[in-house]
Amino acid sequence: MEHEVHDYWMRDRDGNVRLIASKCTKCGQHHLPRVAFCGACRGTQFEDAPLSSKGNLYSYTVIHTPPAGYPEIYVVGYVDFPEQVRVFGQVRADNRDTLRCDLPVEVEVATLKKLPDGSEVRGYRFVPSLAEHTS
Amino acid sequence: MTGVSIVAAGMAKFGRFPDRPLTDIGVEAVRAALADAGDFDIDLIEAAYVGTQWGGSMIGQRVLLQTGLLGIPIVNVENACSSGASGLREAFIAVRAGMYDAVLALGCDKLSHTGGTLTRHPDDYDGSLGLSPPALYALRLRRYMHDYNVSVADVAGVCVKNRRHALHNDHALFRNELSLDEVLNSRPVAEPLTLLQCCARSDGAAAIIVANDKVASKFGSRAIRIRCSELASGRYKPGFRDMTSPEITLRTAKKAYDVAGIGPEEINLAEVHDAFSIAEILYYESLGFCAQGEGTRLLARGDFSIGGRIPVNPSGGLMAKGHPPGATGLAQIVEAVTQLRGEAGPRQVENARVALTHCTGGGVSGLDHGACTIHILTN
Numbered sequence: 103m104e105h106e107v108h109d110y111w112m113r114d115r116d117g118n119v120r121l122i123a124s125k126c127t128k129c130g131q132h133h134l135p136r137v138a139f140c141g142a143c144r145g146t147q148f149e150d151a152p153l154s155s156k157g158n159l160y161s162y163t164v165i166h167t168p169p170a171g172y173p174e175i176y177v178v179g180y181v182d183f184p185e186q187v188r189v190f191g192q193v194r195a196d197n198r199d200t201l202r203c204d205l206p207v208e209v210e211v212a213t214l215k216k217l218p219d220g221s222e223v224r225g226y227r228f229v230p231s232l233a234e235h236t237s
Numbered sequence: 238m239t240g241v242s243i244v245a246a247g248m249a250k251f252g253r254f255p256d257r258p259l260t261d262i263g264v265e266a267v268r269a270a271l272a273d274a275g276d277f278d279i280d281l282i283e284a285a286y287v288g289t290q291w292g293g294s295m296i297g298q299r300v301l302l303q304t305g306l307l308g309i310p311i312v313n314v315e316n317a318c319s320s321g322a323s324g325l326r327e328a329f330i331a332v333r334a335g336m337y338d339a340v341l342a343l344g345c346d347k348l349s350h351t352g353g354t355l356t357r358h359p360d361d362y363d364g365s366l367g368l369s370p371p372a373l374y375a376l377r378l379r380r381y382m383h384d385y386n387v388s389v390a391d392v393a394g395v396c397v398k399n400r401r402h403a404l405h406n407d408h409a410l411f412r413n414e415l416s417l418d419e420v421l422n423s424r425p426v427a428e429p430l431t432l433l434q435c436c437a438r439s440d441g442a443a444a445i446i447v448a449n450d451k452v453a454s455k456f457g458s459r460a461i462r463i464r465c466s467e468l469a470s471g472r473y474k475p476g477f478r479d480m481t482s483p484e485i486t487l488r489t490a491k492k493a494y495d496v497a498g499i500g501p502e503e504i505n506l507a508e509v510h511d512a513f514s515i516a517e518i519l520y521y522e523s524l525g526f527c528a529q530g531e532g533t534r535l536l537a538r539g540d541f542s543i544g545g546r547i548p549v550n551p552s553g554g555l556m557a558k559g560h561p562p563g564a565t566g567l568a569q570i571v572e573a574v575t576q577l578r579g580e581a582g583p584r585q586v587e588n589a590r591v592a593l594t595h596c597t598g599g600g601v602s603g604l605d606h607g608a609c610t611i612h613i614l615t616n
Contacts, residue, residue: 131475131476132475132476133475135362135602137473137475137603140475141473141474141475141603142475142476160380160477160480161376161377161379161380161383161480162376162379163372163375163376163379163427163428163429163430164425164427164428165367165369165371165372165375165426165427165428166424166425166426166427166428167353167354167369167371167426167427168367169353169354169356169367169369172367176367178366178367178368178372178376179376180376180480182477186475186476186477187475187476188476188477188478190362190363190366190368190602191366192366192367202383203379203380203383204383214366214367215367225366
C-alpha cells in the first residue's frame with residue numbers, strides 16, 4: 103500500500119514534476135504549504151499555481167539521526183523557486199560531495215519514508231539538475 | 238507603576254535522572270529559591286506561572302502540591318524552549334500591573350528518559366518531510382559558512398568555550414573541558430553539525446520569585462531589577478529569508494533595548510540560547526554584540542569568554558547544562574542574578590552590572606522560531 107505525504111505536485115506535458123503552490127489572487131505571492139490568509143497582503147483568495155520545474159538549493163544537510171521510518175542517512179534542504187517561494191524537502195544525492203549552496207535542482211517523486219505498518223509514503227523530493235549532476 | 242525585581246532565584250542541578258520524578262526536580266528548585274530568599278514567608282506568593290514543554294498537564298499543581306503552595310492561581314505555560322521564560326514574563330506583567338506583591342515563576346522538564354532527536358508536531362509541514370531541530374540549525378550553519386566563508390571549526394569554538402566556562406558550575410550536566418578536535422570528530426548528527434555541537438537533553442528545574450518595590454526593598458542589594466521582559470512570536474514571511482539572521486531575535490532584541498533604555502554596548506554578560514554551536518554565533522550578531530558575519534572572528538579573539546568584552550554563557554550555557562526546555566530560560570535568569578550579585582565565584586564576570594538573557598525556540602514551518610524571550614536585568 104502507498105500513501106502520499108502531500109499532494110502538492112503534478113506532472114506537466116513534458117513529464118516534469120511541478121510543485122503546485124497557492125497563489126494569492128490579490129498580490130500574486132506564492133505560498134507552499136497553503137495558508138488561510140496571505141502573509142504578504144492578508145488576502146484570502148488563492149489559486150493553484152504550478153512552480154517552475156527548477157529551483158536553487160538554498161541550503162542542505164545530510165541527516166544521520168533519522169526519525170522512525172526514514173532512511174539511515176538522508177538529505178534535506180530548502181529550495182528557492184523563481185516564483186519567490188522557498189520549499190522544504192528531501193534531496194536525492196547520488197554523490198553527496200557534489201552538493202553545494204545555490205545548486206540548481208529539479209523535482210521528482212519518490213518514496214520518502216515508511217510507516218510502522220511497512221507501507222511506503224511517497225512525495226516530491228529534489229534532485230540536482232542533470233546538467234549540473236554530470237558536470 | 239511599581240518596578241519589578243527578582244528577590245530570589247534557585248535551581249535544581251541539571252543532569253540525567255531517569256528514575257527521579259520530574260515533580261521532585263521541580264521541588265528542589267522551589268526549595269533552592271526559598272533558601273535564597275532567606276526567611277521569606279512562602280505564603281506571600283500570590284500566584285505561580287509554571288513553564289514546561291514535555292512535563293505534561295498540570296505540572297505546576299503537581300510540583301507545588303508538595304510545597305503547600307496551593308489554592309493560589311497557577312498558570313501552566315507552554316512555549317517550547319521559551320516556556321519557563323514566558324512564564325517569567327507573565328509573572329512580571331502581573332506584578333507590574335499591581336495585581337500581586339510577589340509571585341513565583343517555575344520551569345521544569347525531564348528528557349533523560351527519551352531517545353533520539355526531538356521531533357516537530359506531526360502536523361508541521363517541514364517536520365512531516367523529515368526536518369528536525371538539529372537539521373534546521375545545520376541548514377543555517379551550512380548557509381552561514383557559505384555566506385561568510387568560515388569553517389565549521391570556527392563555529393565549533395562555541396562548544397569549547399562554554400564547556401570551559403562550566404568547569405566551575407556545580408549545577409551543570411557536563412563539567413569537563415572538550416578540545417576542538419573532540420567536538421569536530423564526534424559522530425555526525427546533521428552535517429556539518431556533530432554530536433558535541435548539539436546540546437544534550439537533560440532534566441532540570443529553576444525557580445524565581447518576582448516582587449514589587451515594596452517587597453523588594455526588604456531584600457536590599459540582593460534584589461535584582463527586571464528592566465524589560467520581552468516576548469515575541471515568529472513572523473510568517475512568505476518567500477525568501479536570510480537564515481543566517483533570525484528575524485525573531487532581531488525584533489525582540491530591538492524591543493528589549495528600547496523598553497529598557499539600555500543598548501547592547503552596555504551589556505556586561507549574556508546567557509543566550511546555544512542549543513547548537515551555530516546558534517550562539519547567530520545570536521552574537523542578532524543581539525547586536527557584533528556585526529553580521531563577525532561572530533566567529535570575535536569568538537576566537539576571546540570577546541565572548543569570561544574576561545572578554547561581553548562574556549556569553551558564563552554558566553556554560555545549554556552546551557554544558559543540557560536543555561530541559563521548560564527550565565532553560567529560568568536557569569539563565571539564575572545565572573544572571575548570581576553574576577549581578579557578585580556571587581558566581583571562580584566564574585564571576587568582573588563589574589557585572591547589566592545582564593541579558595535570551596531564549597528562543599519552537600519549530601514551526603514558515604517561522605524562524607515560534608517564540609523568543611529576552612530579559613535585561615540590572616543590580
